[in-house]
Amino acid sequence: MASKGARILVASNRGPVSFALDETGALTAKRGGGGLVSGLSAIGPEADAVWVCSALSDADREAVRRSLDGRLPSDTTGGQRVRMLDIDARVHSDAYNGIANSVLWFVHHMLYQTPLEPVFDAEFRRQWASYEAYNRAFAEALAEEAADGAAVLVQDYHLTLVPRMLRELRPDLRIGHFSHTPWAPPEYFRMLPDDIRARLVWGMLGADRLGFLTWRWAHAFMQCAGEIDGDRIAVGVPGRPGEPGSIEHTDTGRPPLSTTWIGVHGLGADADFLRKRAHQPDVAERMNALRAEIGEGRKTIVRVDRTELSKNIVRGLLAYRELLETWPEWRERVVHVAFAYPSRQDLAVYREYTAEVQRVAEEINATYGTPGWTPVVLHVKDDFARSLAAYRLADVALVNPIRDGMNLVAKEVPVVSDEGCVLVLSREAGAYEELAEDAIAVNPYDVQGTAAALHTALTMPSGDRAEGTKRLADAATALPPTRWFLDQLEALETSG
Numbered sequence: 001m002a003s004k005g006a007r008i009l010v011a012s013n014r015g016p017v018s019f020a021l022d023e024t025g026a027l028t029a030k031r032g033g034g035g036l037v038s039g040l041s042a043i044g045p046e047a048d049a050v051w052v053c054s055a056l057s058d059a060d061r062e063a064v065r066r067s068l069d070g071r072l073p074s075d076t077t078g079g080q081r082v083r084m085l086d087i088d089a090r091v092h093s094d095a096y097n098g099i100a101n102s103v104l105w106f107v108h109h110m111l112y113q114t115p116l117e118p119v120f121d122a123e124f125r126r127q128w129a130s131y132e133a134y135n136r137a138f139a140e141a142l143a144e145e146a147a148d149g150a151a152v153l154v155q156d157y158h159l160t161l162v163p164r165m166l167r168e169l170r171p172d173l174r175i176g177h178f179s180h181t182p183w184a185p186p187e188y189f190r191m192l193p194d195d196i197r198a199r200l201v202w203g204m205l206g207a208d209r210l211g212f213l214t215w216r217w218a219h220a221f222m223q224c225a226g227e228i229d230g231d232r233i234a235v236g237v238p239g240r241p242g243e244p245g246s247i248e249h250t251d252t253g254r255p256p257l258s259t260t261w262i263g264v265h266g267l268g269a270d271a272d273f274l275r276k277r278a279h280q281p282d283v284a285e286r287m288n289a290l291r292a293e294i295g296e297g298r299k300t301i302v303r304v305d306r307t308e309l310s311k312n313i314v315r316g317l318l319a320y321r322e323l324l325e326t327w328p329e330w331r332e333r334v335v336h337v338a339f340a341y342p343s344r345q346d347l348a349v350y351r352e353y354t355a356e357v358q359r360v361a362e363e364i365n366a367t368y369g370t371p372g373w374t375p376v377v378l379h380v381k382d383d384f385a386r387s388l389a390a391y392r393l394a395d396v397a398l399v400n401p402i403r404d405g406m407n408l409v410a411k412e413v414p415v416v417s418d419e420g421c422v423l424v425l426s427r428e429a430g431a432y433e434e435l436a437e438d439a440i441a442v443n444p445y446d447v448q449g450t451a452a453a454l455h456t457a458l459t460m461p462s463g464d465r466a467e468g469t470k471r472l473a474d475a476a477t478a479l480p481p482t483r484w485f486l487d488q489l490e491a492l493e494t495s496g
């Protein structure tokens with residue numbers, strides 16, 4: 001099996017395709033987008049890459065059952081070889097909702113309200129066992145699918161343990177892991193039980209190479225790794241040119257030492273795709289509809305996010321309310337267009353957050369709205385064409401996450417904007433590392449500061465705004481998804 005397998009493999013919780021099941025029992029496939037999908041397209045069909053992902057719904061599970069060992073028919077995947085794993089639904093929920101999204105996501109984004117949480121009790125340990133089982137299912141499937149010496153690119157905090165598990169099964173493979181999130185600073189990471197911290201770090205160190213979106217997250221990982229076991233893990237061994245560092249380690253406590261290289265790849269926006277897609281007729285239709293909602297001659301402050309705790313949508317709304325209070329001249333002259341698309345609705349805290357976004361938006365409209373002016377236009381139904389329409393119309397883009405691995409919206413808006421757009425950007429977003437010079441920086445917790453930044457952005461002369469947008473678009477597209485993917489692959493193949 002191994003010798004006939006794939007030379008390049010990608011592994012992620014969410015795959016490039018999802019299914020819906022109708023009442024007649026028919027399955028419909030829906031293909032997703034994003035950096036990995038377009039990155040992978042760079043290697044061409046002859047590379048015969050395999051993408052290993054998890055079934056996420058009953059319809060996905062049904063698609064797996066109707067397929068041969070989870071290898072999905074190519075007409076459902078646009079030609080991409082996809083192996084979807086039918087992991088027991090309860091195990092998946094414990095691993096994805098319980099550990100990945102309620103613990104690891106919270107730790108890396110520093111989201112806990114610490115007087116009361118986290119609590120690492122017996123229930124946590126039960127869910128952790130599922131997280132291990134779920135990671136093992138991925139490692140075993142990858143071991144089955146990979147050709148001798150293949151390159152495997154494992155994605156994200158869901159699959160932290162896979163590199164070591166896979167290394168044990170298949171020492172011949174080149175294994176990379178890429179984090180799309182921030183990495184927690186050591187004092188926050190230390191909240192996790194000591195054995196769990198060690199399992200996470202040792203799991204990652206099974207890889208030949210670990211990729212991060214920014215130097216800040218890469219350094220945080222190195223600091224956390226340095227606190228685990230000084231006798232067995234040596235951090236900060238000077239990196240190769242272009243690599244921020246490497247970590248030497250031995251799990252037996254004796255030589256030989258293994259090296260894990262640390263690399264940074266700041267995923268950029270896909271300019272060609274975005275510009276083409278943003279000029280399709282459905283986007284023009286959405287622009288007309290949005291213009292009607294906004295009203296003639298008004299400025300727009302646009303935000304587009306998943307309704308995600310780390311995106312800081314509520315404080316964004318509070319900052320907008322503060323703007324209308326402190327600078328009343330903006331009343332009737334500006335509209336906050338906020339798209340907050342559903343995310344992780346299995347988790348109560350996400351449902352509560354979604355409700356709070358809606359409540360605050362309604363409160364602002366009730367307080368300040370007039371018969372001809374709705375101050376906040378909030379949409380919660382995911383519509384990519386409408387997002388692009390809003391990008392094109394935006395005078396100001398508000399991107400104020402508490403903490404974010406990168407934030408591609410910050411990079412996409414300047415690329416698509418028709419008239420130029422001022423970017424108000426949280427200094428805690430990964431994108432800030434590349435876009436700081438031409439953005440207005442905000443502390444995401446400072447609502448008054450954010451309101452002042454919005455005022456500055458709205459009053460920026462159009463010449464400055466257009467120039468700034470051009471520079472932002474250049475910086476935002478410096479590493480398109482295809483290059484981002486190929487760079488990682490090349491670095492992985494030459495590391496060691």
Ligand code: F6P
Pocket residue numbers: 014156180181343344405
């Ligand atoms: O940012 C990390 C990440 O895993 C992304 O790769 C992905 O776009 C996002 O979170 C979505 O998460 P989910 O699959 O839980 O909707």
